Amino acid sequence: xxxxxxxxxxxxxxxxxxxxxxxxxxxxxxxxxxxxxxxxxxxxxxxxxxxxxxxxxxxxxxxxxxxxxxxxxxxxxxxxxxxxxxxxxxxxxxxxxxxxxxxxxxxxxxxxxxxxxxxxxxxxxxxxxxxxxxxxxxxxxxxxxxxxxxxxxxxxxxxxxxxxxxxxxxxxxxxxxxxxxxxxxxxxxxxxxxxxxxxxxxxxxxxxxxxxxxxxxxxxxxxxxxxxxxxxxxxxxxxxxxxxxxxxxxxxxxxxxxxxxxxxxxxxxxxxxxxxxxxxxxxxxxxxxxxxxxxxxxxxxxxxxxxxxxxxxxxxxxxxxxxxxxxxxxxxxxxxxxxxxxxxxxxxxxxxxxx
Numbered sequence: 001x002x003x004x005x006x007x008x009x010x011x012x013x014x015x016x017x018x019x020x021x022x023x024x025x026x027x028x029x030x031x032x033x034x035x036x037x038x039x040x041x042x043x044x045x046x047x048x049x050x051x052x053x054x055x056x057x058x059x060x061x062x063x064x065x066x067x068x069x070x071x072x073x074x075x076x077x078x079x080x081x082x083x084x085x086x087x088x089x090x091x092x093x094x095x096x097x098x099x100x101x102x103x104x105x106x107x108x109x110x111x112x113x114x115x116x117x118x119x120x121x122x123x124x125x126x127x128x129x130x131x132x133x134x135x136x137x138x139x140x141x142x143x144x145x146x147x148x149x150x151x152x153x154x155x156x157x158x159x160x161x162x163x164x165x166x167x168x169x170x171x172x173x174x175x176x177x178x179x180x181x182x183x184x185x186x187x188x189x190x191x192x193x194x195x196x197x198x199x200x201x202x203x204x205x206x207x208x209x210x211x212x213x214x215x216x217x218x219x220x221x222x223x224x225x226x227x228x229x230x231x232x233x234x235x236x237x238x239x240x241x242x243x244x245x246x247x248x249x250x251x252x253x254x255x256x257x258x259x260x261x262x263x264x265x266x267x268x269x270x271x272x273x274x275x276x277x278x279x280x281x282x283x284x285x286x287x288x289x290x291x292x293x294x295x296x297x298x299x300x301x302x303x304x305x306x307x308x309x310x311x312x313x314x315x316x317x318x319x320x321x322x323x324x325x326x327x328x329x330x331x332x333x334x335x336x337x338x339x340x341x342x343x344x345x346x347x348x349x350x351x352x353x354x355x
Contacts, residue, residue, distance in 0.1 A: 002101070004073040006066060007031045007349045011293055011321040018129040018156065024052075027291055027321070030066060031349055032093040034073070034101045044101025045346060046093035047296035049263025054290075056239040056264075057087045066090055085241045085266070092267035096299040107298055107327070107344050114305035120335035121305055124181060124312045127152040132161045136168060143172075146333035149179040149312040154208070155187025159196070166203045175204035179312065186213030186235060193223055201228035207257050210234045221253045232257035234288075237274065238264050246277055258285040259314070262300050263292055275307075288314030294327035295346075301329065301336060325349070 010026050017024040030050065035043040048066065052058055057065075065087050084091040099109045113119040125147035127138045135152070142150055150169070154162055169180060182205060188196055193211045200208065207230045212219060214235040224231045233255045240246050258278050260271045271287070278285050287304040289297050301315050315336055328342035 001037045001076075002034060002073065002078065003037055004032060004034050004070045004097075006070055007033060009348065012323055014319060014322050015128070017291065017320075018153070024291070027293075028052075029293055030093070031295065032066075032070070032090075032097045033349065034097045035105075036101075039104075042101075042104040043346075044097045044099070044103075044105055045107075045295055045349065046095065046097030046100065046299070047263070047292055048089040048093035049261075049290050049292050049296050050089045051264060051290050054235065054238065054264065055089055057089050062087070062089075069094065088241070088266040088270060089263055091270070092263045092296070095267040095269060096296070099299070108302070108340075109299055110302040110306050112302065112305050115302060115338050115340060117338060117340050119305070120332075120337045121301060121315060122149075122312050122334055123315045123331075123336050124149040124151040124179075125334065126150075126314065126316065129153040129156040132157060132165060135165055139165070139169060143178075148177070148334060149181065149206075151181040151183055151314060153185070154182040155184045163199070166200075170203055175206075179206045180204070181206045181209070181232075182229075183209040183234070184211045186210050188212050190216055190219040193219075194226065197223065197227045197229050205229050207232045209259055210236060214238065217249065217252045220255075224253055224255050230256035232259050234259040234261075241266060241270070243273060243277075246274060250277055250281055250283065254281070255283060258283060259288050260285055261288050261290045262303070263290045263296055268299075268303050284311065285309070286311045286313050289316050291316065291320065293321065294325045294329055298327060298329060298338075301338070323348075 009029050011029060012026050013024060030048040032046045032048065033043045050058055069090055096109065100107060103109065108115045125142035127135055127150055139150065180203065188211045190212050197211065209232045211223060211231060233253065236249060237258065240249055258274060260274055262268055262271050265271050265274065275285060287300060289300050297315060304313055325348060326345040328339045330337050330339060
């Protein structure tokens with residue numbers, strides 16, 4: 001018989017994680033554990049990637065829905081997934097927990113050359129928002145570590161200062177040597193976005209994510225049509241759970257890229273739908289984590305590798321949190337690896353905490 005339970009933990013960021021939405025010092029995480037009653041030690045673990053202020057299911061009823069899902073499983077109803085359309089973080093956690101349970105808790109969810117330690121995933125180096133000097137320090141560090149693609153959070157400083165940072169980068173590396181992506185998190189007003197994008201063109205950017213806030217599809221469509229900088233949709237995709245809604249946003253806006261976050265978009269299944277629709281429209285895409293612990297990151301990374309998409313993906317590593325869950329994932333330069341000889345340590349999840 002299969003049973004389920006949840007575990008709640010808080011994870012501390014190594015450094016404050018700042019975006020245009022605010023600064024985060026810790027991440028609150030709910031894990032779903034599935035296990036056979038005759039072998040509770042071989043539990044399947046999934047992470048509910050709830051991002052405050054961004055996840056569409058970051059609402060009052062989340063805890064009730066999570067408890068309801070766990071209760072259904074414990075009563076023998078294992079088909080809760082279809083009723084989780086509006087709860088993408090629970091869907092992601094449950095989907096990956098089931099997959100892990102089928103591997104007897106091995107955490108090898110998608111066997112490949114990646115999980116065998118024979119290949120790696122190329123990722124971008126993330127530059128967090130901060131003051132100008134600190135952001136330049138981050139950039140220097142990433143370049144020294146060997147990153148050839150940087151993703152810079154953009155929109156928190158005075159524009160002149162942020163342009164100085166971009167000039168600093170391009171004075172050292174041109175676009176053939178260093179791919180540069182910006183993530184605006186909706187920082188620009190629709191009335192000013194076009195002018196800013198024109199000014200940004202001189203830096204030969206790969207792309208800019210979400211220059212204006214989600215929900216202004218007509219304005220975003222105009223920007224995608226006229227911008228000299230290719231635009232990627234990120235927050236615009238959140239909350240679009242049905243195929244009809246996904247088709248509508250892609251056909252209305254026609255972006256160059258999609259940024260796909262399984263924890264925010266209905267799990268692996270939800271992202272597969274976005275990929276299929278994007279491929280039909282010649283829209284390119286990459287996969288990004290959303291401040292998950294190593295449990296969620298592991299599932300996303302393993303699945304990402306199987307897609308064979310040769311583009312830099314946005315996958316954070318275990319250095320994000322000071323108390324992350326020890327795992328076989330590690331970073332060497334800009335390449336994310338999985339060492340099959342290293343062991344997982346999920347002992348911190350063994351004692352459930354009620355919430």
